[in-house]
Amino acid sequence: MNKLIQVNIGGMIFQIDELAYHKLDAYLNSIKRRYASSADGDEIVKDIEARIAELFTEKFKDTNAAVMDADVEEIIAVMGKPEDYEGDTSSEQKSHTSQQTHKSSKFYRDKDNDFLGGVCAGFAAKFNIDALWIRLAFLVAFFFFGTGLLLYIILWIIMPEAKTTAEKLEMRGEKVNIDNIEKTVKEGAAQFKTKMNEFGEEVKQTFSRENVNKTKKNVGDLIEGAVETVKPVFNIIARIIVFAIMVVCLIVVVVIGIELFTNWGNSFSNVQFFGSHIGNGGNQAWLLVTSAIALVIIPLVGIIFSSIKYLTGVKRKTKYVSTTLGILWTLCLITVIWLGITIGREFRYEGNSTERFNIAAPAGEMLYVKLESPVSTGNWHHHHEKWDKLYVQNDTLIFQNIHVDIEKSADTLYTVIIHKSARGASYEDAEQHADDFNFGVFQTSDSVLIIPSSIRINEDQPWRDQEVYITVRVPQDKYVMIDKTVDEFMDDNEYTSDLKEIELYGNKLRMTPGGLKPVY
Amino acid sequence: MNVENAQAQMRKGVLEFCILAIISEGEIYPTDIIGRLKESNLLVAEGTVYPLLNRLKTMELLSYQWVESNSGPPRKYYQLTDKGRQFLAGLNKTWQELSNAVSINTKHLKTQTNE
Helix, strand or coil: CCCEEEEEECCEEEEEEHHHHHHHHHHHHHHHHHCCCCCCHHHHHHHHHHHHHHHHHHHHCCCCCCECHHHHHHHHHHHCCHHHCCCCCCHHHHHHHHHHCCCCCCCCECHHHCCCCCHHHHHHHHHCCCHHHHHHHHHHHHCCCCHHHHHHHHHHHHCCECCCHHHHHHHCCCCCCHHHHHHHHHHHHHHHHHHHHHHHHHHHHHHHCCCHHHHHHHHHHHHHHHHHHHHHHHHHHHHHHHHHHHHHHHHHHHHHHHHHHHCHHHHHHHHHHHHHHHCCCHHHHHHHHHHHHHHHHHHHHHHHHHHHHHHHCCCCCCHHHHHHHHHHHHHHHHHHHHHHHHHHHCCCEEEEEEEEEEECCCHHHEEEEEECCCCCCCCCCCEECCCCCEEEECCEEEECCEEEEEEECCCCCEEEEEEEEEEECCHHHHHHHHHHCCCCCEEECCCEEEECCCEEECCCCCCCCCEEEEEEEECCCCEEEECHHHHHHECCCCCCCCCCHHHHECCEEEEECCEEEECC | CCHHHHHHHHHHHHHHHHHHHHHHCCCECHHHHHHHHHHCCCCCCHHHHHHHHHHHHHCCCEEEEEEEECCEEEEEEEEECHHHHHHHHHHHHHHHHHHHHHHHHCHHHHHHHHC
C-alpha cells in the first residue's frame, strides 16, 4: 500500500504513487545539481519537466490511473540520466554528480516482497537480483547445521524494515556491475586524494601563520585533520578484525551445533544418564545441560550480532534483544551454579563398607584369580568415552572402578577383603550408598576366585563414585596364579613390585616374606 | 582522450548541427525536434536536447517565443536568430568539406563494412 500524491509537473496535475514521486524527485534533483553552475539551470529543469508532463499526458490521457514506479523508470530511461547527456561534460562536473548520487550502503528488510521476514527480499533489492537466489542460498546454508537459520534470525533482528519511502529507496541499491565497482573505487580514491590535499593545505597554513595563539588552535586542527585522514585506514583494519572475530564465533557455534546434531543419540543418553544417576531426575539434567550450552552460545551469538551490526552499519536499536539475552545468560549462569552446588553436595562425604571372608583352602594349594568375563564394549548399546570405563546398558550403569591387591596373609588362611566406598551428602548417606551396591566375589571349584568385571548400579540407584578395593591375602608359602584379565585392575604393591609384567600374570606365584616369587 | 570520449565529441557536434538545421526549416518546439532526431536515430537520451537548446539560446543563436497550446500548457517555439543563420551556414560549409574529406578517406572502410 502506498500513498498517492498530487503533483504539478510542468503546469499539469498528476496523481503519482509516493515511491514513484520520490524517484522522480530524485531524478529532477540530479538534473538540477548537474546544471546548478549554469545560469539557466532552472530553465533546463523546467523544460525537461514540461517534456515529462507531455509524455505522462500522452500515456494517461484516457485513464485516471496514477503514475507508478515503472512509469517513472520508463521516463528516466527515455530522458536519460544527466550523466548520459551528450553535451558539455567537463570532468569536474561529472565527479561532482557521481559523488552526489552515491547511494548509502544501508540494508533494509523488504516487507512488501517478503517470504518470511523480508531479509532475502531486502538483499535482493540491494543487489538488484531475484530474491529466489538469495532464499536458495539461505536454504542451502540451513542444511549446513542450521547456519542459515541462525544467520537469518540474526539478520532479521538487526536489519530494520524499510518503512518510509526514503528507506525504501535507500534499500534499493544500484545494479552491481563492473562500471559501478569501478566508479566506487575511483570515487574512494578521489575522496582520499581530496582529503590528503586538504590536509596538506592545512599543514601549509598552520606553519605560515604568525599568530602564536592561532597556531596553537591550529595544532589542534592539524591533529584533528590527521586523525580524519588516518581514520579510514583504521576503519578498514577494525573491520577486518571484527570480521575475523565474527567468523571465529560463527565457526564455534556451528561446531557446537554439529557436535549436538551428529552426536544426538550420544548426547541424549548422556543427559539421560546424568538425570537418572547423578541428578535428582531427568528435568534437572536437561536444565543443567541446556543452561550450560546457552551459557556458551549466548555470548557468541551476541558477538556475531554486534559484528554484523558494526560491519553493515545498521544502527538499529537492539536494546530489547541485548537485555533479554543478558537476563537469559544470567539465569543460565545461576542455574548452572545452583545445580553444580546441589550436585556437588551429593559428593561431599565419603563412606565405606568392608566385608571380609575366608575362602576354602584351594586344592593343590594354589588359588587362581580371574575376572568373570573380560570387558567387551562391542555389544553394549552405549559407551561413554569421556568417562573412562563408564557404560550404560539397559538403564544399568556399569563401570570399572575396581582395584585388586595381592597381599600376604597374617595367618595360614586365604582371605578376601572387599572394601566398598561411595560418596554422599552426609556421612550416613555415603555409607548407605557404599552398603547399597552389590559386589560379590565368588569361588568355583575350590581353587578359582572369580572377580566381577564391573560395578553395576541399577537405575534406581544414584552414581556416587562407588569404588571397590579387593584384597586377596595369600598365606606364606602358598601359591597364587593371576589371570591376564585381572591386569587392568591390579594395583602395584610391596608384594608384586619385584615382578615383571610377564612374570606376574599366568604364572604360578609363591608367597614369600619378600613378596611373590614366580615358580618355574 | 579515449574512444568513448571521441565518439561523444563527434556526436555532440553533429547533434548541434542537426538541431540548428531542423530549426532553420521554421519555428518548432522541442518535442518535434526530438521526434525528428529520433527518426534519424541520432538521439539516445531525450534529456540531452534541453541543455543544448539552452546553450544555443545563451549563445544567441536561437530565440524562442511562447505559443499557446490547445492540449496543455504553452510551449516554447524556437527559431534561428540572424547570428544563428550565419553560424549554421558556417557549420554547413565546414560539414560539407569534412564530409567530403571523410568520405574520401574512409572509402576503404565503407567497402569493408558493406561486404
